[in-house]
Amino acid sequence: MSYCINPKCLVRQNPSDIAACLACGTPLLIQQRYRLVQPLRELDELGQTEVFLTEDQGMLKVLKVLKTPKLLKLFEREAKTLQQLQHSGIPRVEPDGFFSLSIHLVTYKHSLMLHCLVMQKIEGQNLEQWLEQQGPISEAIAWQWLKQLVEILDVVHQHELFHRDIKLSNIMLQPGGQLALIDFGTAREVTNTYLAKVGSGREVTGIVSPGYTPLEQVNGKAVPQSDFYALGRSFVYLLTGKHPIDLLEDPQTGALNWRDAASQVSARLADLIDDLMAPFPGQRPLNTQEILQRLAPDFPSPQKPPSLASPRLRWLIILNLCLFLLQLITGFLWLQAKQQQNWDSYRDRDLPLPAQVQ
Structure with a gap:
């Protein structure tokens, strides 16, 4: 089966062995190499993009089509x-992977x-689909997946880019x-012009995914740390099975109340996730390297007061108590012996005995 790339075509399905669409005459072999095998999402005439599974000289790839010039800058x-x-x-794109195509519309002239x-x-499948089938993840998986995603973000941020739309449906x-990590259509370059716009309060294109997007991004002032917020929210979803938008926030701090719904999570991991999605960018980790350091197995956990229930501490207390009692008994016996010696000395001299120490 071949699909016609013409979004105005009335019958887009065609046999795979023909050169042009039977309904509109549009060539089915694009750029002399790409054949659309099947749509990867429902074809919507009102939608601005379409995505197809595509055959390229025996290899399967993904071809995304922009139907309107309104989003051309994001597409480029x-x-x-x-x-x-x-x-x-990160999906690879060949140097010639971006091109424009003119379709002649006979009906519209x-x-x-x-x-x-x-x-x-x-x-594979995206994590939103996976979560629906498998349920919340364990802490062990969370550590592994978080490290993988931060390493991907490290590459993105090192190129002075940030994603701006991290969510489970964009993680495969x-x-x-x-x-x-997929769907880089909303990625943004951290240029001086962009920073000047953010600093001056001028309008910047806002990308909002409810439950994932931090307030500064909603206001058109996204920064690289905005990716950390969305990443933290994604792991709350994975660990609780509840969409972040369905969880309550602390009315005073803005922090998400999620820990009670993820009893399998240690304080160390929960603290890291809370830091990732702190309400203000300055409260989040500075960069990906800081997060990777905290993800290292030998990174010291916050020190907590030792519990009295600890066997090691209990034996240490008993040992110290025994030593104290031994010193007390030894001192008492020495004092008694000293008094006895004094009494014997006075008795030998026929002197009155001193008063005993009570």
């Missing part, structure tokens, strides 16, 4: 971002310009157990 930014980043957890982005197909679990 996604292509540029993915071409820069090299990581197994004009042409339609489509913008296309071809990228690596990430196998691959068959080998590795995670991948």
Whole structure:
């Protein structure tokens, strides 16, 4: 089966062995190499993008089509971002993976310009789908997945970019157990111009995913630490099975009340997640390296007062008590012996005996 790329076509499904769409005549082999095999989400005439599973010389890839010029800047930014980043957890885009295509619309007597982005197909399922099937994750899995995602973000942030739309539906679990971060259409470059806009309060394109997006991003002032907030919220969802938007927030601090719904989580992990999603960017970790340091196995946990229930401490207390009692008894016996010696000395001299110490 081949699909017609023309969004205005009335019958887009075609046999796989023909060169042009039977309904509208649009070539089915795009750029002389790409054939649309099936849509990866429902084809909606009102939608601004369409995504297809695509065959490219025997390999399966993903082709995203932008139908309107309104989002062209974001689309171009996604292509540029993915071409820069090299990581197994980020979809690859070849240098010629972004192109424009003019479709002649016979019925409308004009042409339609489509913008296309071809990228690596990430196998597996997104974590929102996985969570619905498997339920909340254990702490051991949380440590592994958090480290993987922070390492991916480390690559992104080192290129002076940030994602701006981290959420479970944009994280893929691959068959080998590795995670991948997808949908870089909202990624933003940290340029001096962008920082000047944020600092002056001028309008910046806002990307909002309810439950995941921090307040500064809602206000159009996203920063790299905004990714940490969304990452923390994602792990709250994974550990509790509850969407962050369904959990209550502390009315005074703005902190998310989630720990009671994740009894399997240690204080060390919970503290890290709370730090990631602190209400203000300055309260969150400074960068990915700081998070990776806290994820290291030998990173010291916060010191807590030792419990009296500790066997080691209990024996230490007993030992000290025994030593104290031994010293007390020894001192008492020495004092008694000294008094006896004094009495014997006075008796030998026929002197009156001193009063006994009571």
